[in-house]
Amino acid sequence: MNLYNKNILSKVINLETVLWINEDKPNFNDISNTLALDYKDIEDASNRLDKFSPLIKKLFPETGDGIIESPLETGGILKQALENTYNLKINGDISVKCDSHLKVAGSIKARGGIYEVLKLAETIAIDEGLLDINDDYSKLAEPKFKELFSKYTVAVGSTGNLGLSIGIISSALAFNVDVHMSSDAKEWKKEKLRKRGVNVIEYDDDYTKAVAQGRKQCKNNKNCHFVDDENSKDLFLGYSVAALRLKKQLKEKEILVDEKHPLYVYLPCGVGGAPGGIAFGLKHVFGDNVHCYFVEPTEAPCMLLGLLTGKYDKSSIKDYGISGVTEADGLAVGSPSKLVSEIADKLLDGIYTTEDNELFKLLKILKDSENIKIEPSAASSLLGPNLIESNKNSHHICWLTGGLFLPDRLYEEMYRVGGR
Numbered sequence: 001m002n003l004y005n006k007n008i009l010s011k012v013i014n015l016e017t018v019l020w021i022n023e024d025k026p027n028f029n030d031i032s033n034t035l036a037l038d039y040k041d042i043e044d045a046s047n048r049l050d051k052f053s054p055l056i057k058k059l060f061p062e063t064g065d066g067i068i069e070s071p072l073e074t075g076g077i078l079k080q081a082l083e084n085t086y087n088l089k090i091n092g093d094i095s096v097k098c099d100s101h102l103k104v105a106g107s108i109k110a111r112g113g114i115y116e117v118l119k120l121a122e123t124i125a126i127d128e129g130l131l132d133i134n135d136d137y138s139k140l141a142e143p144k145f146k147e148l149f150s151k152y153t154v155a156v157g158s159t160g161n162l163g164l165s166i167g168i169i170s171s172a173l174a175f176n177v178d179v180h181m182s183s184d185a186k187e188w189k190k191e192k193l194r195k196r197g198v199n200v201i202e203y204d205d206d207y208t209k210a211v212a213q214g215r216k217q218c219k220n221n222k223n224c225h226f227v228d229d230e231n232s233k234d235l236f237l238g239y240s241v242a243a244l245r246l247k248k249q250l251k252e253k254e255i256l257v258d259e260k261h262p263l264y265v266y267l268p269c270g271v272g273g274a275p276g277g278i279a280f281g282l283k284h285v286f287g288d289n290v291h292c293y294f295v296e297p298t299e300a301p302c303m304l305l306g307l308l309t310g311k312y313d314k315s316s317i318k319d320y321g322i323s324g325v326t327e328a329d330g331l332a333v334g335s336p337s338k339l340v341s342e343i344a345d346k347l348l349d350g351i352y353t354t355e356d357n358e359l360f361k362l363l364k365i366l367k368d369s370e371n372i373k374i375e376p377s378a379a380s381s382l383l384g385p386n387l388i389e390s391n392k393n394s395h396h397i398c399w400l401t402g403g404l405f406l407p408d409r410l411y412e413e414m415y416r417v418g419g420r
């Protein structure tokens with residue numbers, strides 16, 4: 001470990017906020033063909049989601065056309081508010097990617113979670129001889145398919161939002177669903193799942209324990225599918241589709257991305273699956289013209305610790321006496337994804353950390369400036385443009401990861417805290 005990383009590690013252990021720059025990040029073109037997945041895999045996931053759009057439209061009419069996608073909103077007033085609050089000048093423009101308002105699941109987890117369960121349903125139906133790849137997939141909502149899927153169980157370990165995503169889509173298809181939830185999971189998320197008939201299993205332990213129990217449940221049961229947030233390639237690819245859709249949105253808004261007009265993207269990170277998948281997709285679409293940064297709480301910097309020490313998923317915040325207790329419940333993870341951490345050092349430009357009190361302040365700033373409601377986890381992305389050096393032609397995207405279903409009474413209290 002070089003001196004720079006040692007200094008950053010010391011600050012992380014002391015719970016100081018840091019900005020770590022990945023000084024060893026290679027050019028993407030030099031390593032793209034060495035990765036386990038490639039652009040064709042992203043396209044395959046995108047095409048599969050398009051095929052499922054008639055089914056999604058039938059099950060969730062609120063999606064309109066059956067495409068679960070979030071708007072890209074310009075943040076001119078947000079930029080001014082951030083500059084005034086932090087007394088600095090931000091070069092370039094700012095947008096917010098509102099996965100906080102994705103239909104069906106209300107968070108970034110709607111992407112990967114729903115994709116994995118839909119692909120599972122497709123596989124089962126094809127294996128049973130009831131579905132052909134050329135069929136209209138809306139037929140999967142018919143009673144005979146629900147009877148088929150009711151013979152199977154889908155299980156997942158979650159701090160909250162992934163559990164919501166998996167629970168909502170799985171129950172809509174008539175799968176049995178077990179969501180193993182860590183002590184960090186919010187009570188309102190558990191209740192929302194129970195109202196859909198989902199079996200919520202609670203633990204007085206962290207995310208790692210919940211995942212381990214979910215994995216154990218499905219280990220020797222061929223009719224039980226475990227959605228592995230730490231290692232699933234299907235989850236990862238479901239998230240990566242966001243990059244193809246973002247490319248289209250940027251074009252529609254006439255936002256240029258090239259060497260002279262770099263794109264900076266700030267992604268809240270828990271175990272790493274969602275931000276890792278999105279970063280993977282973005283690098284395949286924009287190459288080295290996009291700069292991806294993860295953000296973690298000072299009390300749960302699992303991905304940063306893994307990259308600094310080179311231990312990846314074998315590293316735990318508990319090894320360093322870090323609590324994992326944070327209001328950013330979606331980011332309250334002790335160890336990072338093996339799948340993501342092994343490629344993150346090749347894709348990421350850096351990681352920064354933030355304290356909980358900053359999250360509430362940023363949550364309030366976004367509401368006051370753009371009238372957008374988010375969870376504390378999502379607010380962490382808003383700090384990025386303040387920290388990263390850029391030129392006047394840059395464009396910054398703060399990825400908002402959750403908030404649609406957050407109860408108003410809880411949100412109003414968070415907003416009040418942000419104003420103190």
